[in-house]
Amino acid sequence: EAGVAQSPRYKIIEKRQSVAFWCNPISGHATLYWYQQILGQGPKLLIQFQNNGVVDDSQLPKDRFSAERLKGVDSTLKIQPAKLEDSAVYLCASSFQGPAYNEQFFGPGTRLTVL
Amino acid sequence: KQEVTQIPAALSVPEGENLVLNCSFTDSAIYNLQWFRQDPGKGLTSLLLIQSSQREQTSGRLNASLDKSSGRSTLYIAASQPGDSATYLCAVPTQGGSEKLVFGKGTKLTVNP
Numbered sequence: 001e002a003g004v005a006q007s008p009r010y011k012i013i014e015k016r017q018s019v020a021f022w023c024n025p026i027s028g029h030a031t032l033y034w035y036q037q038i039l040g041q042g043p044k045l046l047i048q049f050q051n052n053g054v055v056d057d058s059q060l061p062k063d064r065f066s067a068e069r070l071k072g073v074d075s076t077l078k079i080q081p082a083k084l085e086d087s088a089v090y091l092c093a094s095s096f097q098g099p100a101y102n103e104q105f106f107g108p109g110t111r112l113t114v115l
Numbered sequence: 116k117q118e119v120t121q122i123p124a125a126l127s128v129p130e131g132e133n134l135v136l137n138c139s140f141t142d143s144a145i146y147n148l149q150w151f152r153q154d155p156g157k158g159l160t161s162l163l164l165i166q167s168s169q170r171e172q173t174s175g176r177l178n179a180s181l182d183k184s185s186g187r188s189t190l191y192i193a194a195s196q197p198g199d200s201a202t203y204l205c206a207v208p209t210q211g212g213s214e215k216l217v218f219g220k221g222t223k224l225t226v227n228p
Contacts, residue, residue, distance in 0.1 A: 004158075006158075033215075033216075040220065041220055042119070042204055042206070042218025042219050042220050042221060043159070043204075043216075043218050044218075045215045045216065048215060056215055091158055091159065093159075098214055103149065103161050103164045104149065104161065104216065105161060106151075106158040106159040106160070106161075107158050108157055108158045109157070109158045111156070
């Protein structure tokens with residue numbers, strides 16, 4: 001079974017530039033998550049999709065971050081414009097259904113450095 | 116608001132030693148608790164998921180226990196190996212709403228040969 005795929009693995013940009021990350025979840029997984037992990041911290045949920053609908057985006061900085069999940073499969077997360085404090089690892093995860101009873105599987109992450 | 120704490124923040128042990136990692140949570144109304152491993156520069160690997168109705172789960176040299184009433188979980192690693200060196204994180208889904216996972220900051224384990 002293929003795991004969660006993410007690209008790119010690394011990205012370096014200057015502040016005020018824009019950047020996009022891509023995620024392909026495990027086949028058949030209805031729920032997709034984007035997390036932000038700052039060095040030395042646990043991951044923080046940014047947005048959670050159930051199929052192609054948003055379940056929770058309460059911690060997503062909506063003035064600069066956006067995400068979509070077209071056709072309930074792949075997802076993209078965009079930052080525009082980036083700030084220095086956005087430097088972090090962005091993790092995508094998926095689960096068969098919601099997190100209450102289902103194990104989450106994570107991709108390798110994208111390490112973003114904003115200069 | 117659910118808060119998850121992991122103690123210690125870092126642990127260094129000699130190879131072969133048995134060890135215990137601790138995780139505590141403030142709201143005992145949880146569906147399950149999940150333990151993850153994270154290697155440097157990598158994503159998270161799921162190790163064990165314990166449902167709220169279970170007391171423990173085992174996978175190879177790993178054993179995770181859950182005591183909901185006291186808000187605690189432990190991850191026991193038997194006969195540690197240098198390859199076990201990584202950061203170990205625990206997480207619980209919040210009750211209600213999106214049931215999003217709340218993570219601890221992790222315990223960084225180093226197993227010395």
